[in-house]
Amino acid sequence: MSFSPEEYKELLAEFRRCADEAYKKFNESLIPGTETAYGVRLPKLREMAKDVIRRDAEGFLAVSRAGSYEEILLRGLVIAGMKTGISRRLELVSAFLPLIDNWAVCDSFCSTFRFPNEEEKQRMWEFLRPLFLDSREFFARFAAVMLLDHYVTKEYLPEGLSLLKGVRSEAYYVQMAVAWAVSVCYVKFPAETLPVLQERVLPPFTQNKSIQKIRESFRVGKADKEMLLQYKL
Template identity: 30%
Template sequence: MTRTELEKRLLAEQDLKYREFHTALLPGIDPKTFIGVRVPTLRKLAQEFSKNASPAEVEEFLQSLPHRYFEENQIHLFIVEKICDFETCLRQVESFLPYIDNWAVCDGKSPKALLKDTTRFESKALEWLKSDKAYTVRFGVNMLMAFFLDERFREEHLKRVATVDENRFEGADRYYVQMVVAWYFATALAKQWNVALPYIQKKKLSPWIHAKTIQKACESYRIAAKEKALLRTYK
């Protein structure tokens, strides 16, 4: 499969109703960049392209930035998250991060090869929090939330996420940074209650993130009713 064939396959899988639905969820993105292909199909096409295209074709696709279509951006990270070599995976992630401009491409990606060197992975995730690109920050928080809230957790992570400077960003960018920080702390309350709770008790988060964290935590099935009742007292 060549890049031209991949684009033809994407266009052949177009669902106009889904395109209309999805563009409404991403109002800041040019509708002309959406084809309208569902995520399971994109994952399937990413797998087929990785398997059937030559390594040179795949590399050319990964280097051809920015991509024309939203769906190509999705496929890009679906390919990258399946790379097995740590150095290659990290290089490809960092090359692509500046081109992410929406939550849908940013979220739900699991580059597990980065776990082959958790020290460097952790360092990079914390470094991404300081980026002037909103979705690089969001990606960094996502990585800490997905891979560093269980056995790899360190209290330092809470401090670093809590001090993300949301005021560097405006409009939708600021909102999506704020949302991921709230999501992170709601998840931390579910997984690391004792060390995360003081951030709510002492109101260490900005007012909007504080309120949204409590809301999301109270919506979580992983937090007990007694703990939710306590959280509500800190609204």
């Protein structure tokens, strides 16, 4: 069953029916420089993505366009959630990354992935490794957010921390993602993550933002929060 251009037009009509002007303005205030064409809320986009996947994910991808924020995000949700082999998914991810130009698409895309087995998870990790050093802002952010969403585990932590320490991008959304990832690592593995902050190898903004985020966590004790202050730059 193919996904026709007429069906794609119906998706755009569904965007218009679900448009929320107040949400559109609010969402745009959170994503500087991005204009959302419709103002469709994320839960609705996830619902639409699931429907597309049930019908014909590949057919949808063949006719979809990057004409608006919502169209790009829906495409990402389909790519991350569709049933396909890891080789095909990585091919689609590679083609999708250049379309990401804001943190909201990046982070929603990352959170949608699920790995049915360790082999697929490892293949994705191999794909992510070079992206930590990528000069393109949202390629590097994608790597950091994928790490914090899926790879803060005992098996991946040592290499993950090493990769985070190696990020030198000065782009704001990369530094914020690295700080967020370091904070998640600390919350789950404080003893293993503390040396990263003690070494003071992160850029000053990232170091201080990591500490701030850790101190904001309800899962970190008061003593740790006070101790971490000595490592601010």
